[in-house]
Amino acid sequence: MKRRDVLRGALAAGLAGPGLAALTNTRHDIDAALAADHSDLGFWESTAERYGYGYHGQAPADVLADILDDFAELRPLLSLPQTVKGRSVLCHVTGQMAGMAAIVLHDLGQHREAHRWFGTAGRAAEQSGDTLLHAWVLGREAMVPLNYGAPQAAAQLAEKARFLAGDQPSATAALAAAVASRAYAIGGHREKALRAVADVEELAERLRPQQQADTWFGYPMQKHHVHMSQALTLLRETHRAYETQQRALDLSRAPSLMTRALIAIDTASCRAHDGDRAEAARIAAQAYGALPASYRGGLTRTRALALYRTLPTDTPGIDTLADALALAS
Incomplete structure (x- = not known):
């Protein structure tokens, strides 16, 4: 007899015998699935959050190896049945972690592979339904062509990110405007670059404290000054560049080896x-x-x-x- 017929009979008899057992077993199965789902999702959300704090003095290759190890465990979950919410969370975490793997690959000079991982991150972000996460992925991806000789492609990606991020102040909107300012400066579009600099400075002033978190997903003032250092250096606005370079150094943590070196090279260029x-x-x-x-x-x-x-x-x-x-x- 089908479970549906057993339950119908049990309901008619006041829920007893096999019908009650079937109903109870079904509820237990659901509760167990929900409990396991919640436990797994909470762990992966905390894992993504932990990686979001950056290198903390670790070598980029070591961080990438750790992310890939965790992905080996996360990947099978994506093929398992999930609730709508559970699937969304898993895609969100996947988008974050794939985006961070791409950031590290970019920093290591592996720009082709970085683009591929940003593509994966973008697909995961779309499936998660989080538009701001998708904008963040595009904004971070724009830094690959920005730093490796394709400013027009960088500007296009940055503008897509700005469109998705919308008009409200957010860390993602500020990042996208900052990257756009640098891309236009490299490409020789001075007026566009200066407008983007003005936009990001206005956005940075309106960010809430949690949006200024010192993570790969936030837009802290230290990161802001690093971006402005590069944009103003490229624009040959050396007086303003020296000021923002000093602010970036003042706000940089001691282990920020790469950041300090890049700021010094900006200073040398000025x-x-x-x-x-x-x-x-x-x-x-x-x-x-x-x-x-x-x-x-x-x-x-x-x-x-x-x-x-x-x-x-x-x-x-x-x-x-x-x-x-x-x-x-």
Whole structure:
């Protein structure tokens, strides 16, 4: 006899015997599934939150290895039956963790693989139904072409992120505007870049404290000044750039090795623009050369090499910078 017929008979008899047992067993099954689902989801949400706090002095390759280990456990859950809410949460966590894996790959200089992981993160974000998460993924993905020679593609991704983020102040909207400002500056679109700088500065002032959290998902003032350092350096607004570089350093935690090196290279670029090329070479060589070997690839090398190529070959101290770059080649 079908369970439906057993239950109908039990209801007619006042819920007794096999019908009551079937009803009770069904409820127990659901409760067990809900309890397991809640436990798993809570663990994965906390895991994604933990990764969101960034490197904390760890080498990028080590962080990436940890994320991939956790993904090996998370992946099977995506193929299991879930409640609508459970599926949404799993997709949200997957979008966050795939996005963070892509960030690390970007920092390691693996920009092709970073794009692929951002694509996965974007699909997961769409399925989660969280538009702001999708905008965050696009905004972070825009930093790949931004830092590796494709400013037009970066601007397009940043503008898509700005559209999805909407007009309300959010960490994602601020990030997207900041990336847009840098992309336009690199591409030589000065007026667009200056408008984007004004937009992000206005957004940053309106963010709530929780939106300024110092995580990969927040937009802390330290991160804001790092973005503005690069945008204003590229725009040759050196006076403003020096000010925001100092603010970024003041707000950076001691273990922020990569951040401090990138800010120093921005400062060196400003010095070169202002005519003090010897000091530019000295600052860049010292900042880049002091990095541990695991930090000398990817973005830091790209920035240091770009500065090196702008300096005349007879610049005092340029050989020291060349030697530092050769150590990572």
